[in-house]
Amino acid sequence: MFKVNEILMKRQLASGVKEIIIFAPMVSRAAKAGQFITIMTDEKGERVPMTLVDWSATEGWIKIVISEVGLTTLKLGSKEVGETLYYLAGPFGNPVSELNSSTIILVGGGVGVPAIYPIARSLSRNNTVISIIGYKNANSILYEREIGEVSDEVIIATDDGSKGQKGFTSDALRELLDSGRKADAVWVIGPAMMMKACSEVTRPYAIKTFASLNSITVCGSGMCGACRVSVGGKTKYTCMDGPEFDAHEVNWDELILRLGAYKEEEKRALGRYILRSAN
Ligand SMILES: Cc1cc2nc3c(=O)[nH]c(=O)nc-3n(C[C@H](O)[C@H](O)[C@H](O)COP(=O)(O)OP(=O)(O)OC[C@H]3O[C@@H](n4cnc5c(N)ncnc54)[C@H](O)[C@@H]3O)c2cc1C
Missing domain, CATH: 2.40.30.10 (Translation factors)
Known part of the structure; x- marks a missing residue:
């Protein structure tokens, strides 16, 4: 056992x-x-x-x-x-919002791609799912097959164009919407900068956009407050109120700033670990 x-x-x-x-x-x-x-x-x-x-x-x-x-x-x-x-x-955290009979675009970047997999699997039961998955280059592609199994359509984007479309996921999303494709909702998971960029793409189209936030989270149960974010001018906890939030309401600049709050300590801790492992 x-x-x-x-x-x-x-x-x-x-x-x-x-x-x-x-x-x-x-x-x-x-x-x-x-x-x-x-x-x-x-x-x-x-x-x-x-x-x-x-x-x-x-x-x-x-x-x-x-x-x-x-x-x-x-x-x-x-x-x-x-x-x-x-x-x-x-x-x-709260489970993903459920929708029915809608066309949904899911956008995942890097390790955000596996993170959209369970959401795509859940939403694809009652909706049409278009997944945009983005990576640095062809060598960093992962979960392509898994995402394909739970999506009606998959668009791959790589920063250097070594596979799929050249550019960021936000570029692929813009192209898709500019081409006239209609979507009832968009989900984005990935680096905060990517989620911010995607939310700016959907804003003029007024498409409901959800982002799964990656703020620094410690207890997961609402006690420590480390994961607080500003959404619609109010303080929210990613662990209790999220991790999914209305992307158009998130204060992205504050989130990005707070994600880097312990950079120096993190660098020192990693340096000590590498030194210890080498000896
Ligand atoms: C709800 C949620 C789900 C996540 N899911 C995944 C996932 O599936 N796969 C994955 O690889 N990563 C995921 N992350 C991010 C992951 O938690 C961080 O990359 C990890 O904590 C970094 O720790 P570290 O010690 O390796 O790196 P560090 O050197 O300590 O930190 C590197 C960077 O990671 C971020 N980070 C550090 N500590 C935390 C923390 N406690 N919480 C959140 N971010 C932190 C900061 O931006 C920091 O600058 C998720 C984060 C959240 C909030």
């Missing part, structure tokens, strides 16, 4: 991006599209949020996809199959 929080599978999807399956039966039974978990790799580690990409309530596992950008995600990526995580809690 597996241990709770045991890593069952790990695979590299692209440089610095890993898919990890974890035995977490309680979470898998409650999971819904759009929700996230928080994890700690070890007792002294920090607590970080990760989107639930997939799960099986019958087999008791959950799947996350991580981008190794700093100390915790590097430590998480270096955990081997059979090892357990010190802490894992969730699901947190």
Whole structure:
């Protein structure tokens, strides 16, 4: 029998991006599209949020996809199959808003692409789903097949044009809307700059646009307040009120500023970890 929080599978999807399956039966039974978990790799580690990409309530596992950008995600990526995580809690956040008989455009960038997968799967049951998935280049493409399985149409964009359309996801979104395609709603998940750009594209079309925010989140349950964001001039908590918000109402500049608040400490912590690992 597996241990709770045991890593069952790990695979590299692209440089610095890993898919990890974890035995977490309680979470898998409650999971819904759009929700996230928080994890700690070890007792002294920090607590970080990760989107639930997939799960099986019958087999008791959950799947996350991580981008190794700093100390915790590097430590998480270096955990081997059979090892357990010190802490894992969730699901947190509200499930995705449900729509019926609508045409929906889902936009995912980088590790935001796996994050739109459960949303596409859920919404594709009753809606037409067009997915725009964006990457740096052809080598960083991931979840193309999975997104294809739950979308009516997939548009790929790469920054350098090495696969699909050349340009950012916001360019592909603009092209699609300018070409006359109608959409009832748009969802965007990815780096904050990307979500901001996409929300500016849909604003003149007055298309309802949802963004799944990635503010610094610690407890996941509304107690610490770290994840607060300004939406429509009001303070909201990403973990309790989100993570999905009206993208046209988000104060993007404040979010982007706050995401960089601990850059120096994060750099120092990563440097210490790399030094320790080398010795
Ligand atoms: C609801 C939610 C879902 C997320 N889902 C995913 C996912 O599925 N896959 C994935 O790779 N990433 C996801 N993230 C982002 C992920 O949590 C951060 O990349 C991670 O915490 C970085 O930690 P680090 O120690 O590796 O890097 P650090 O060097 O500590 O930080 C690098 C950057 O990551 C951001 N960050 C740091 N700590 C946090 C934190 N506690 N919460 C949020 N952002 C932080 C900051 O912008 C920081 O500058 C999600 C974030 C949120 C809020």
